Amino acid sequence: MLLTDGRHVPDLPLDRAAVDRCRALADQVTAQVLGFVGRHSTVSIERTVLRLYGLHDAGPRGVPLVNLAVDALHEKRLLGRGAAYWMGYALRRGATDPMGVVERLVALPANPEPLPEAEERAMLEEMRREARANVDELRARVRRRNALKDELGVGPRPHKYLIVATGNIHDDVEQALAAAQAGADVIAVIRSTAQSLLDYVPHGATTEGYGGTYATQENFRIMREALDDESRRLKRYVHLTNYSSGLCMPEIAFAAAWERLDMLLNDAMYGILFRDINMKRTLCDQHFSRRICALADVIINTGEDNYITTADADEAAHTVIASQFVNESFAHRAGLPDRLIGLGHSFEIDPGREDTVAREFAQALLVRTLFPEAPIKYMPPTKHKQGDIFFSHAYDVMADVVGYVTGQGIQLLGMMTEAMHNPFLMDRYVALKSADYVYRAWRSMGAEITFRPDGVVQRRAQETLREALALLEEVARDGLFQAIGKARFGDVAREEDGGKGLAGVLERGPRYFNPFLELMEAR
C-alpha cells in the first residue's frame, strides 16, 4: 500500500465489508453518546469557555479565576445557561476586568434579575462578536505555528517522539533541547503524577513537580518558545505534545492550542478506564476538547496502548482495534479530519513467547491499513520491561523495526531503562541512535516485503479484525456505557455513575449559551 506521504507498506488484504461494518457500528456507538453530550455540559467545559474569553489568571492563593467563577455558578444552579451568558451578564452589570467579572458572578443571587429583552439580545451579540474575535486570534497563532513548520520542514516519518520528565520546566527545556539536537522530532513533557485528578489547571511555571511537570499554560509557553528557537537553529521543526486528559481535558486543550502545541494525548475512554473518572464527565469533556483540537489543527493521540498494559496484549488485540474505530468516530463527530487523528497502539506482546514479531507485524499493519490517513502513534514495550538494559535495548529496536516497516506516523522511542527511572540523557541518545540506524537500514523494506497469503501475519490480522467486529456488534447493541461496565476495554469495569467528577456534569438548560461551540459546530 502506498501512503499519501510517499511511503510504501506491505499490502494486507482485508474483508472490506467487515471494515465498513466496523465503522458503521462505531458510528452507532458514538451517536448514542453524542445525544447525551449534546444535552449536557461540565464545569470544565464552562471553565474553558471563560478561558477562551481571556480569563487566564489566578486569584488569591493561586485558585484560577475560572474555577472561582464556575464553582459559584454551579453552586447556584445557574450553569445550565452557560458561563458565557453569565459573563456577558456581569459585563452588562458593570464589570470591567476579569476580577470584576468573577466578583459579580460570585455575588449573584440564586435568581438573578433577568436583563431587559433588548439588552439581553445586544449582550448575546456582543459575546458572539467577542468569541469570533478570540477564535480569530487563536487561529492566527496556529497559522504562525504552521508557517514555521512549513518553513523549516519536519523530520522523516515515523516522527521520533521522546519524553522529558524532570519536574522542573527549566530542566525539561534543557533536556528537550539536548533530545532535539540528537534527532527528536516530538517532545512530550510528562505531567506531574495525579494531575489528571485535579479539577483545576495549576497556574504558572512548575519547578517542583513529582513524577513530571504540571501541564500549565505557562509551562507550555516556556517549552514551545525554547523549541521554536531550537527548531530555527536546527532548521528542522520540533513538535511539542502534552496531555489533554483527566478532569480538565478541554481546559488543557485550550491552553495547548493557545500556546501552539502540535499534539495532545486525548482519548475518549482513557480517563474512564485508567483514572476512574466518571464516564459521563469524560465523554462530554473529550468532545469539547476535540472541538478545540479541530479548531487549532492539533493532532490528537489516543491511548489504546494502555489497554494492553493491563490486559494481555495478544488476547486483547481486538479491543485495541474496536476502540480505535470508536475513537475515530468520536473524533470525526468533533470535526477532526483523519490527518489529525493519531490513533495509538503498542508493541507489547510478552517477549517470552514465540512468533511475537509476526503477531506484532500483523497488529501494526492492521492498524496502518484500517486507518491509512491517520498519523498512527506507535508505543514501545513497557509492560514486560525489566532491569536488564541490554536486553531492553534490543527489545526496543525490534519495536522500531516493526514501526518503521509498517509505516507508523509517530514512534515513541523505547528507553532501555524503562522499568527503572525517568529517561536519562544517555538513554535518549542510544534510543535515537539505534532508531536512526533502523530507519537507514530498513529504508526500502516496507515496499519489498510481501506477507504470504494465508500465512501467520495475514491470518492473525484478519482474525483480529473479525474479533473486533464481534466486539463492536456487542458494544453497539449494549451501548458504550454498558460495555465499559462489563470490562470490554482494558479488562477494567466502570459504572455509569461511579468515578470522579460526576458532580461536575450538568444538564444544559433550554437557553444554554456557548458561542464558541456555535462557531466550532458551524465549521
Next chain:
Amino acid sequence: MRPRDWEPGQMLRPYGDRRDDGVVQLSFVLPVPPGERAREAAAEVARKMGMEQVHVAAMEPAAERYTFFVVYGRTSVSVDYAALSVPEVVVRKKGFDELNEYALREVGRRIVVIGACTGSDAHAVGIDAIMNMKGFAGDYGLERYACFEAANLGAQVENAELARICKEREADAVLVSQVVTQRDVHKENARQLLGELERLGIRGRVTAILGGPRIDHRLAVELGYDAGFGPGTKPSEVANFIVGAVLKRMGKEMH
C-alpha cells in the same frame, strides 16, 4: 537448608574474561563536548572510582554540550562473600494447590489481602501483576487462590482510605505498590500508610508488604514493612510469604 553455593572466606571480584580479572563496564554522560580533554575526564572519573587499566571504548556527542561514554576498567576491590549481612525474605515455597489446601486447613478461614498503588502513584502494573486473577509470567495472581480473599483497589488510593479499608475488612495483609520514585516520594508515601495503620490501632494485625521496581527487602524493612519485593517477583512468592506470616502471628510455623 540449601547446600551453600560458595566457600567460606571466598573473596569475590567481578569476572569478565578470566576469573578475578575485576573487569567492569560503565556508561555515563559528561556535560561537555567530545574531545581529548573530555576523554581524559571520563577516564579520570573511572580512575577515581577505583578502576585501573581504564579504557574509554566510546565517546560520542549525545547533544551539543553533552558526551556519552562507555568505559571499561578493572577494579581492584574484592568482597568477602560469607561476611555479608543480607536480610532476605525467606519463603518456603508450596505449589498453587498445595498452598491453598494447606492455608485453608491451618488458618481455618480465607486470608484477607488488600492491594493498592497508594498516594499519587498511578502505575498499577505491578499491583495488577501480583493481585489480578491472571497473574504474571504464567504464575496466577492472588485473586485466583481459594485461600485468599483478595481485593485490588487499583491506583491512586489515599493512604488513609487504604488503612480504613484494611480495618473495615479485617485485612490480614496489605500490599502496596510504589512505582514513582522521583525525589524519594515512594518512601514518604510508604511510611505514611504505616502511620495510618498505627493510628487505627491495626498495624500489629496486618502484614504490610511493599513492592515495586526500586524496592528491595532491606529498604522495605527499613521503612517499617514486614517484607519488600522487587522487580520480577512472582505472585506465588508473595502468596507463600503471606501464608507464612499469618501462621506466624497465630503462633504456628509454616512447614
